[in-house]
Amino acid sequence: MQFEEYRKYDAVGLAELIRKGEVSADEVLQTALNRLDAVNPKLNLLAHDLRERAFSWQRPSENPHAPLVGVPFLLKDLIADWEGTPTWSGSRMMKNYVAKQNSALTQAYLNAGLRIFGKTTTPEWGAYPVTETEIYGITRNPWNLSYTPGGSSGGSAAAVAAGVVPAAHGGDGGGSIRVPAHNCGIFGLKPSRGRSSFEPLQSEAWQGLVNEHVLTRSVRDSALFLDIAAQTQTHALYACPRPAESFSDGLKHDTGCLKIAFWQKPWFGGENDADTQAAFAHSLKLLSDAGHHLEEASPDFSPPKILNRAARVLVMGETAKLLYLHQQATGQKLHHSQLEPTTWALISQGQQISAGEMAWARDVMLTQGRAAEAFFTRYDVLMTPICPRSTPKIGELMPSETEQKIIRLLFGTLKLGWLMKQNPLIEKEAECTLQYIGYTAPFNMSGNPAMSVPLFWHNGLPIGTQFAAAHGREDLLLRLAAQLEQIQPWADKQPSI
Numbered sequence: 001m002q003f004e005e006y007r008k009y010d011a012v013g014l015a016e017l018i019r020k021g022e023v024s025a026d027e028v029l030q031t032a033l034n035r036l037d038a039v040n041p042k043l044n045l046l047a048h049d050l051r052e053r054a055f056s057w058q059r060p061s062e063n064p065h066a067p068l069v070g071v072p073f074l075l076k077d078l079i080a081d082w083e084g085t086p087t088w089s090g091s092r093m094m095k096n097y098v099a100k101q102n103s104a105l106t107q108a109y110l111n112a113g114l115r116i117f118g119k120t121t122t123p124e125w126g127a128y129p130v131t132e133t134e135i136y137g138i139t140r141n142p143w144n145l146s147y148t149p150g151g152s153s154g155g156s157a158a159a160v161a162a163g164v165v166p167a168a169h170g171g172d173g174g175g176s177i178r179v180p181a182h183n184c185g186i187f188g189l190k191p192s193r194g195r196s197s198f199e200p201l202q203s204e205a206w207q208g209l210v211n212e213h214v215l216t217r218s219v220r221d222s223a224l225f226l227d228i229a230a231q232t233q234t235h236a237l238y239a240c241p242r243p244a245e246s247f248s249d250g251l252k253h254d255t256g257c258l259k260i261a262f263w264q265k266p267w268f269g270g271e272n273d274a275d276t277q278a279a280f281a282h283s284l285k286l287l288s289d290a291g292h293h294l295e296e297a298s299p300d301f302s303p304p305k306i307l308n309r310a311a312r313v314l315v316m317g318e319t320a321k322l323l324y325l326h327q328q329a330t331g332q333k334l335h336h337s338q339l340e341p342t343t344w345a346l347i348s349q350g351q352q353i354s355a356g357e358m359a360w361a362r363d364v365m366l367t368q369g370r371a372a373e374a375f376f377t378r379y380d381v382l383m384t385p386i387c388p389r390s391t392p393k394i395g396e397l398m399p400s401e402t403e404q405k406i407i408r409l410l411f412g413t414l415k416l417g418w419l420m421k422q423n424p425l426i427e428k429e430a431e432c433t434l435q436y437i438g439y440t441a442p443f444n445m446s447g448n449p450a451m452s453v454p455l456f457w458h459n460g461l462p463i464g465t466q467f468a469a470a471h472g473r474e475d476l477l478l479r480l481a482a483q484l485e486q487i488q489p490w491a492d493k494q495p496s497i
Contacts, residue, residue, distance in 0.1 A: 010218035018070040025070030032072035045155040047077035054117035066113025077119040093338040120155030142495040150180035173210040175440030178452035182386035185462030193447030194238030196229040223247040241472030250475040261297040266438030279456035279463035299375035310364035320350025336412030348417025372446035376470035
């Protein structure tokens with residue numbers, strides 16, 4: 001199978017070819033590997049090459065009814081443990097970690113017949129909306145190598161956009177599926193809180209902010225993968241409504257005329273750039289022409305100052321938890337040299353947070369869920385930009401090398417974290433990051449499903465549009481995405497890499 005043919009099929013299509021015997025699973029895998037070898041030197045999307053293990057995979061004849069039998073697949077190198085393989089989480093502190101068991105979601109993927117052959121790059125502990133790390137290096141955007149694919153599912157987004165795989169695993173704690181999908185011109189859905197389980201490794205991630213799913217080129221792939229993920233839902237910590245039918249079957253129904261609210265003010269502060277405004281206007285016209293009812297409105301989310309502080313407290317507290325987990329696992333104290341400077345600064349600041357403020361931040365998070373619940377009694381869908389600005393260049397959203405050295409000196413070598421609660425370098429970096437995810441992060445706090453749909457390109461770079469719905473209503477979002485996919489197809493758009 002040549003790449004030109006391979007690229008035409010999504011995961012569902014490849015599985016059909018394999019089941020019919022029109023192509024062998026080994027041949028499909030080899031095509032994916034050939035494509036990986038062709039683009040990875042430029043993109044640096046792979047954290048771990050597991051091709052040898054993939055070739056020892058269970059043959060399709062042993063499980064012929066698996067829905068995605070033989071389809072090549074990549075796991076993000078964070079949360080999704082695969083027994084006997086490393087999970088570095090983008091961090092030097094995890095270089096000796098080898099998974100002792102499968103996560104529930106990884107097992108569901110394997111049961112579906114997926115052929116995992118590697119793990120993709122992610123920023124350290126998934127904490128940044130770019131994928132630029134000390135342990136992997138810089139991951140680049142297939143549409144323009146000077147730009148970031150985003151984060152934290154940056155390697156997965158680059159792999160799908162470049163045609164290495166039709167779908168790749170991701171996780172989203174503040175926009176980490178939707179932002180890379182937006183940057184790379186692919187489809188990315190963050191499911192509802194509680195749609196899948198983190199068992200048996202952990203009960204939740206980042207206080208419930210994180211949800212796992214995939215990045216795909218086709219909407220039907222995302223629907224099928226969500227059906228697979230939902231098989232783990234009975235073990236999820238949070239309750240989530242089950243759909244009346246499978247998400248795949250739900251695509252057979254029309255959307256009808258939806259009442260869609262739209263909003264263009266980032267909830268974490270800041271302003272939209274001209275490219276974002278142009279992309280949003282284009283999406284509004286598509287929806288209007290499709291016959292949907294549009295009205296400007298926003299959920300009654302908390303003010304930017306409250307959201308900013310609560311989000312930072314939750315992330316700093318969860319990052320500081322690494323100290324305790326490391327000591328429990330190894331019996332040794334974690335040293336600042338085992339982490340990147342910005343991550344160590346988060347830990348240092350997290351150690352200054354009181355239990356009371358951490359509890360307050362969780363309450364703020366849950367309050368956004370109630371605000372969203374009230375809003376979606378009046379509207380079917382909410383449309384916003386994904387980010388207030390177009391895709392950043394490499395290095396724009398990370399501290400400079402000099403700034404990182406200063407952060408390392410203050411928080412690591414000199415151990416002045418207790419004096420540096422309002423360090424200007426950290427405050428600047430935090431404000432920049434939070435404003436960049438000012439449209440996406442509130443739905444991690446509220447727990448609502450939200451998706452990035454690639455509907456606009458400008459100067460050779462894609463710009464996504466976000467759609468959110470009531471908790472448990474991924475079916476509604478997927479039907480809307482399928483309609484937009486028919487109106488303005490995007491899967492045939494591909495970078496020249």
